[in-house]
Amino acid sequence: MSRIEHSDPTPQDDAARAGWLYYVGGMTQDQIAAELGISRQRAQRLVAKAMADGLIHVRLNHRIGACLDLESALRDRFGLGRCRVSPSLGGADPVLSIAPAAAAELERVLRLPEPLTIALGTGRALRGMVDAVAPLDAAHHRLVSLIGNIAPDGSASFFDVIMRVSDKVRAPHYPMLVPVISPTSAERDAFRALGPVKRVADLARSADVVFVGVGQMSDDAPLLADGFVTRAELDQMRAAGAAGEVAGWVFDSDGQYLDVGTNTRTGGVRVEQKLDRPAIGIAAGASKVPAICAALKSRIINGLITDEVTARTILAL
Incomplete structure (x- = not known):
């Protein structure tokens, strides 16, 4: 006779x-302590741990008036098609604030009945979005990566999201199986010439909806922090006017892509300015403001999900 251990x-x-x-049962900490047979202090610590470990995802169902006003102002200023502003979290990581709103926007797209091709960038904000997405069945859509998923040491890029979201929503996915940035332009071109890579790139270019993070080019640049560029390369691109990057492609303060530095070796598909379909940027934080403004100005992105503090700073410039 078998027995379940x-x-x-x-x-x-x-x-x-x-x-x-x-969060679901609506119990107080005293009630939780009695239910679990523990002290109130331990119950309080366990509830805090559930949130800190990402076991609980909270979404705000009430739209705060100040956030709605900021959304309206951003739409008017930049002609945005989609805009969501989340309440800020004080000194906490702004990704925690914007991830639920970004997940809700992605879920909205995934629930549309007509089959769509959805292109995705990478990065911390996109990873936060995908972690907050609720599982659903979206097998009629296709998910495609805009950016390579191979790190300089040959490992998979840690913040690549395409397979993670595909598992959650049961949609076919098309990864970009090239280095994020190749050592030389010749190697990048050789990867691009491969048949499967060309087909994925064509699919990404024709995507119906685009979701991307927006990276800054300051000392805390994601490209530097994640080992894709050296300090010397970052300094060279900043000297040429680099202000931000989207999907690994670096642009200046006017949102114009540069012809120097890693842009000559970037392996993925560039998000072109003034697309006639949604290109939604997901970004927040003081250091990202110049990059977000540049991407909005040139319409590399025509939609934005950010937080209150970032929205106010953008509008004040």
Whole structure:
């Protein structure tokens, strides 16, 4: 006769249960303590751990008036088709604020009945968005990557999202199987000439909807932090006027793509200015403001999901 073995609960099991009772069951911390047979202080710590470990995703159903006003102002200023502004979280990572709003926008697109090709960039904001997406069945859509997924050491790029979101929404996906940035232009061109890569690139260029992060070119540039460029390369591009990047492609303060630096070796598909379909930027934070403004100015992006503080700063410039 078989028997089901039950392992002892782990600290994360306890945190998940406490988080469920608090956020879904509506229990107070005293009630959770009584339910689980623990102290109130431990119940409080477990609820906090559930949130800190990402076991709980919170979405705000009420649209705050100040955020709505900022959305309207951004739409008017930049002619945006889609705009969402989330309440800021003080000194916390702004990705935590914008990820639920970005996930809601992606879910809205995935629930559309007509088959669409959805192109995705990479990065922390996109990873946050995908982690916040609720599982659903969107098998009639196609997901395609705009950017290579191979890091300089040959490993998969940590912030690549295409396979993660595909698993969640059961949609076919088309990864860009090239380095994010090749060592030489000749190597980049050789990758581009491969038949499967050409087909994925063509699919990305014709995408019906685009979701991208917006990277800054300051000292905390994602391209530098993630090892895709050296300090010397970053300094060279900044000397040439680099202000930001989208899908690895670097542009100046007017949103014009540069012909120097890593742009001569970038492997993915460039998001062109003034697309006639949604190109939604997902970004927030003080250091990203110049890059976001440049991308909005040239209409590399024609939609934006950001937070209150970033929105106010953009509008004040």
